[in-house]
Amino acid sequence: MHLPLCRSHLEAHLYMDLHPCECGTSDFDRGYASAREGEWQVRYRGSCAGCGRLREFAFRVAECPPRPLDGAWSEGGQPSELLDPGEWLWVADQLAEHPIDPTDLSDEQARRRLADLDLAAGAVDEALLFVPPGAGSVPVEALGSARGRAMHDAAPERFDRVRLDTVRDVYRALAGEREPRFTGQPLRARTIGEAHLFMDMHRCACGEGLFERSAQRFPRAGDADDASDADILVYTGTCPACGRCRTFMFSLPQPADGSGPEPMGCGFGRPDDAPSAVLDAGHWWVAGQLYARLRQRADLPDPSSPEVWREAEARRAMVELLATSVAVVDEMLRFIPPGADRVPAEAFWTATGRIACRDEPEQFTRDRLLAERAARERDLVGFRARCPEPPE
Numbered sequence: 001m002h003l004p005l006c007r008s009h010l011e012a013h014l015y016m017d018l019h020p021c022e023c024g025t026s027d028f029d030r031g032y033a034s035a036r037e038g039e040w041q042v043r044y045r046g047s048c049a050g051c052g053r054l055r056e057f058a059f060r061v062a063e064c065p066p067r068p069l070d071g072a073w074s075e076g077g078q079p080s081e082l083l084d085p086g087e088w089l090w091v092a093d094q095l096a097e098h099p100i101d102p103t104d105l106s107d108e109q110a111r112r113r114l115a116d117l118d119l120a121a122g123a124v125d126e127a128l129l130f131v132p133p134g135a136g137s138v139p140v141e142a143l144g145s146a147r148g149r150a151m152h153d154a155a156p157e158r159f160d161r162v163r164l165d166t167v168r169d170v171y172r173a174l175a176g177e178r179e180p181r182f183t184g185q186p187l188r189a190r191t192i193g194e195a196h197l198f199m200d201m202h203r204c205a206c207g208e209g210l211f212e213r214s215a216q217r218f219p220r221a222g223d224a225d226d227a228s229d230a231d232i233l234v235y236t237g238t239c240p241a242c243g244r245c246r247t248f249m250f251s252l253p254q255p256a257d258g259s260g261p262e263p264m265g266c267g268f269g270r271p272d273d274a275p276s277a278v279l280d281a282g283h284w285w286v287a288g289q290l291y292a293r294l295r296q297r298a299d300l301p302d303p304s305s306p307e308v309w310r311e312a313e314a315r316r317a318m319v320e321l322l323a324t325s326v327a328v329v330d331e332m333l334r335f336i337p338p339g340a341d342r343v344p345a346e347a348f349w350t351a352t353g354r355i356a357c358r359d360e361p362e363q364f365t366r367d368r369l370l371a372e373r374a375a376r377e378r379d380l381v382g383f384r385a386r387c388p389e390p391p392e
Helices: 009-017 085-095 107-128 146-154 161-175 192-201 281-298 312-334 351-359 366-386
Strands: 031-036 040-047 054-060 214-220 230-238 245-253
Touching (some): 009 040, 009 054, 085 107, 107 161, 161 351, 281 351, 312 366
Antiparallel strands (some): 031 040, 230 245
16 A cells, blocks of 8 residues: 655644544544654554544655744645645635734734744645646646535635735735744855844844844854855844844855955945845845935935035945945845846745735846946945045
């Protein structure tokens, strides 16, 4: 007998929850054992909590089943063999049954809401795995269960790829795509500036973005696929709003030329660096909008008057803000492959990014970004000309 593949213990428990005993009870004492009989298997066995019947489920598993990240049900890109796409949408619906406004919830209810919305987004991701490459929707033949077919019969438009993407992004946004999903491995930032921007854009669960950051640096040899050594930089601190402990861990490359982990000027990477691996193109666009608003606020006194910027520290801060605003556009341009005319879809891997791309798709063309960069560069050059550096 060919057993279905179970990609994680979480998926196995979900499958068992969806297949209750004849008495209608899903719970049973789920003792399990692994064995290798040509392939690795896991068997869950126990007595039904409702009627005492012996219940048993067997699945095929990897030798070391992975533990999915928070909000995910599996790893990898293969669709489930246990649940069909309609069942995954049904699961998402159950998990998303929370009020949109959490104002009247207790702290525990609010935490449960965020976790469930995150898992609901993960369930929609599982449904998306059934969409064939280049197709626009889940094929009907992928719906093998009565529950799945009923979901499709009730609302076939819900299985459209764009609709699934939208729903998943809404769930992720409601869950608050704030804290990074910590896997025990450092996030690969190229510079300290990029690490700080990442922390600024990933808020605490309470919504607060800033915290007093204490940093520790640990030198280490790079991974096998690194061309140079890397340092581990760990930031810790306490959220000033709710008191939660916040921790971020980054690896920072040490270039062979010994120039250190920071680029020249106000950039987030060196000219020959690859695109960011921690912030997607949509994150950079959001950052660009933020820097533009900060620039407008800074100009409020009287931007044309050199008197405003006679103080060296104020002028230096304004130059840095304008230069950083240019650098953010440079980071979006890095994602465009040679010969392409826009940022590709795969450069948007977060809910923040996908929503930005969907709402403002014209912002991510090469021509539009180059025009935006030129305008910001003119602002920088013009400011330096109007307000020269004061004498020391």
